[in-house]
Amino acid sequence: MNWIYLPLYALITGIFWILGTSLIYASNRKARLKPFGHIALLLAIGAISTFVVILWIQLQRPPMRTLGETRLWYALFSLIIGYIIYIRWQYKWVLLLVFFYAALFLGIDLLHPETYEKTLMPALQSPWFVPHVIVYMIAYAMLGFSWLFSINGLYMFYFKTFQMKVLNVADNLVYIGFAFLTLGLLFGALWAKEAWGHYWTWDPKETWAFLTWLVYLVYIHTRYFHYTKVRLHLWMLSLIFVVLLLCWFGINYLPSAKNSVHVYANE
Amino acid sequence: MIQTSENIKVEGVAKLWDYPWKYAESFIIAIEILVAGIIVEASTGGQGISIPGIPINIYIICGFAVILLALHIKYRELPAVQWISSIPAAISAISIYAFLVLLLGFIPQDTHGSSKWLDYTGLSHVKSSWPFVLVQFYFLTSLGMVALRRAIPFKKKNIGFLLNHVGLWLTILAAGLGSADLRRLSINLLEDGKMNNIAVSQNGDMFRMPFTLKLLDFEVVQYNPKIAVVNAETSTYNMGNAKSLPFAAQGLETDLANWNIKVQQYLPDAMYSGSSLYVSDTIGSCPAAYVVATNKTTGESVKGWIASGSYLINPIYLVLKQPDVLTLTMPEPKKYSSKIVVYEDSVKFDTITLEVNKPYSVKGWKIYQTGFDESKGKWSTLSVLEAVTDPWLPVVYFGIILLLAGALYLFWIGKNKNERTI
Numbered sequence: 198m199n200w201i202y203l204p205l206y207a208l209i210t211g212i213f214w215i216l217g218t219s220l221i222y223a224s225n226r227k228a229r230l231k232p233f234g235h236i237a238l239l240l241a242i243g244a245i246s247t248f249v250v251i252l253w254i255q256l257q258r259p260p261m262r263t264l265g266e267t268r269l270w271y272a273l274f275s276l277i278i279g280y281i282i283y284i285r286w287q288y289k290w291v292l293l294l295v296f297f298y299a300a301l302f303l304g305i306d307l308l309h310p311e312t313y314e315k316t317l318m319p320a321l322q323s324p325w326f327v328p329h330v331i332v333y334m335i336a337y338a339m340l341g342f343s344w345l346f347s348i349n350g351l352y353m354f355y356f357k358t359f360q361m362k363v364l365n366v367a368d369n370l371v372y373i374g375f376a377f378l379t380l381g382l383l384f385g386a387l388w389a390k391e392a393w394g395h396y397w398t399w400d401p402k403e404t405w406a407f408l409t410w411l412v413y414l415v416y417i418h419t420r421y422f423h424y425t426k427v428r429l430h431l432w433m434l435s436l437i438f439v440v441l442l443l444c445w446f447g448i449n450y451l452p453s454a455k456n457s458v459h460v461y462a463n464e
Numbered sequence: 465m466i467q468t469s470e471n472i473k474v475e476g477v478a479k480l481w482d483y484p485w486k487y488a489e490s491f492i493i494a495i496e497i498l499v500a501g502i503i504v505e506a507s508t509g510g511q512g513i514s515i516p517g518i519p520i521n522i523y524i525i526c527g528f529a530v531i532l533l534a535l536h537i538k539y540r541e542l543p544a545v546q547w548i549s550s551i552p553a554a555i556s557a558i559s560i561y562a563f564l565v566l567l568l569g570f571i572p573q574d575t576h577g578s579s580k581w582l583d584y585t586g587l588s589h590v591k592s593s594w595p596f597v598l599v600q601f602y603f604l605t606s607l608g609m610v611a612l613r614r615a616i617p618f619k620k621k622n623i624g625f626l627l628n629h630v631g632l633w634l635t636i637l638a639a640g641l642g643s644a645d646l647r648r649l650s651i652n653l654l655e656d657g658k659m660n661n662i663a664v665s666q667n668g669d670m671f672r673m674p675f676t677l678k679l680l681d682f683e684v685v686q687y688n689p690k691i692a693v694v695n696a697e698t699s700t701y702n703m704g705n706a707k708s709l710p711f712a713a714q715g716l717e718t719d720l721a722n723w724n725i726k727v728q729q730y731l732p733d734a735m736y737s738g739s740s741l742y743v744s745d746t747i748g749s750c751p752a753a754y755v756v757a758t759n760k761t762t763g764e765s766v767k768g769w770i771a772s773g774s775y776l777i778n779p780i781y782l783v784l785k786q787p788d789v790l791t792l793t794m795p796e797p798k799k800y801s802s803k804i805v806v807y808e809d810s811v812k813f814d815t816i817t818l819e820v821n822k823p824y825s826v827k828g829w830k831i832y833q834t835g836f837d838e839s840k841g842k843w844s845t846l847s848v849l850e851a852v853t854d855p856w857l858p859v860v861y862f863g864i865i866l867l868l869a870g871a872l873y874l875f876w877i878g879k880n881k882n883e884r885t886i
């Protein structure tokens with residue numbers, strides 16, 4: 198198995214990504230460095246892709262069946278999406294964010310080699326699984342950052358230093374985050390059709406995800422119409438993300454979501 | 465877009481129901497629609513509404529679209545028509561819809577008869593209740609009119625807007641009204657060599673399918689069982705500090721609940737009776753392991769066989785220290801699949817392997833592997849399939865594709881033209 202080369206490829210990827218990100222940050226002062234930054238980022242993506250391709254060829258199947266294999270895709274997709282967001286919006290910090298994601302996933306793979314072999318439960322063995330999860334992770338990160346901006350905005354608002362620029366950036370992050378939220382919701386529906394026979398069954402997780410989506414929809418529309426009501430929107434944005442998180446964790450603690458140890462007692 | 469009402473302001477307060485309608489009027493109307501739904505629901509005894517199937521739902525959709533179109537083309541100057549496609553109406557529609565979705569998420573659903581109060585308000589069956597259907601109707605009217613206003617006359621710069629709003633309108637409408645034509649039937653196949661073309665609905669109605677199935681072989685691949693310390697009195701796991709139980713495997717050494725456990729021999733398939741245990745993969749066999757357990761404080765050690773047991777034989781426990789015993793859990797399925805012959809008619813047939821996430825399409829139906837007899841585990845001779853048909857799927861998927869494109873557009877264009885970098 199080719200997993201023994203993972204540390205090598207992970208290292209190359211990490212070095213190139215850090216190099217690329219540093220060059221991009223440095224290009225603030227020396228614009229000439231920017232193209233080199235891009236090249237380094239692309240080389241990093243190339244390195245991890247090479248590993249995936251080699252593994253795919255060796256296994257003679259898409260590497261998507263085990264826990265370890267899905268993490269590989271998470272890492273790859275985070276970097277690609279992060280790079281696209283950077284190209285489009287020039288948000289440098291996104292490069293750091295996805296580096297953190299990728300490092301986390303590759304790190305777990307490196308520390309727990311046994312997960313290379315651990316197969317996923319049948320319903321999770323689907324090409325939709327990875328895109329669905331990664332797109333949601335990007336969505337949360339973006340909405341999370343928009344939340345930080347709203348908190349910052351509130352602070353500035355009450356200390357009379359508010360500038361509309363802050364809320365505009367937050368709005369842009371909401372739009373990006375909302376776009377990914379939509380993708381996540383729809384990928385989930387398409388996957389559910391393949392795995393469970395229907396695209397929408399209103400189970401608690403789906404319902405909750407849809408609700409989150411509707412709440413951000415309300416924000417987008419009030420914001421569009423009442424552009425000058427800054428205080429309202431700062432408060433709205435800072436509260437809806439908290440509600441989102443509470444719902445998310447609340448759902449995970451519903452009794453139905455837990456595996457009962459008493460299954461054993463029934464034998 | 466932004467209407468000023470200076471003349472009213474001069475006189476003092478803008479009266480409710482004076483045009484243009486704003487948030488107060490919008491929310492009153494939204495709540496009235498909700499209340500009207502509850503009244504209809506209660507007056508029909510909390511039975512909910514049953515959505516009509518093809519062709520009636522097609523007529524409803526066409527009629528709805530024609531009415532919206534007529535409103536837009538002929539009466540768009542009417543203040544009420546202006547209002548329905550305004551942001552306040554949209555906000556009230558999305559909010560009231562979200563409110564019902566919230567209730568749907570928190571109140572256990574499809575519990576007819578357990579509470580009169582929940583039945584009569586429709587809350588025990590939100591998806592098929594009058595309030596939900598009427599609120600969705602309000603939502604779709606608003607959304608439809610919004611979309612039309614930007615669609616006719618068509619302008620290129622509105623493409624992104626239309627992808628999102630038309631996409632959502634189509635998806636929700638087709639998914640909602642199309643639900644009447646969705647069939648999800650269950651098919652039980654036994655490894656008995658017989659042909660089967662009977663499927664059963666959730667309420668027990670039988671259907672003859674346009675195809676016939678024969679199960680050749682059903683196979684379950686299992687994970688190794690886990691090693692567990694169980695409190696025999698309370699029948700609960702004693703996990704100690706461990707977060708999860710370890711999978712049994714040849715040569716495994718692990719710490720569990722203050723015991724050090726070594727697996728000296730692991731047999732994936734074993735049978736036993738009385739005191740004899742032997743390798744065998746006959747029906748009812750189960751995994752077994754020979755283990756040595758050493759207590760980490762006292763140093764005392766016990767050894768012997770433990771086994772998962774199956775539907776035919778009891779598990780084997782190794783007593784560690786009363787009331788704790790050591791055993792293997794029932795193995796969990798890693799993958800299960802059915803080898804099936806599908807006969808479309810007397811001449812055409814196909815041999816397929818059905819797995820979770822790999823459905824098979826035949827004659828307008830999709831067949832899914834959904835389950836098996838879990839009490840028998842890998843010795844199950846029963847394979848449970850689901851046959852699904854949904855004539856509205858192409859319409860819903862078309863809506864979803866528009867929404868996907870709309871999302872990409874939203875990502876690419878973002879919010880404001882300036883000041884959006886950090």
Ligand code: HEM
Pocket residue numbers: 414417418421465549550551553554555557558603606607610613614625628629632867870874
């Ligand atoms: C996929 C979901 C939706 C997305 C992504 C979305 C996005 C947007 C955006 C970005 C705008 C600003 C207009 C522009 O920039 O051109 C807008 C306007 C608007 N949206 Fe939505 N929206 C969605 C669903 C809805 C729904 C469900 C309703 C109503 C029930 C609605 C009603 C409106 C209205 C009334 C406007 C103002 C239209 C105008 O000024 O002409 N939207 N929407």
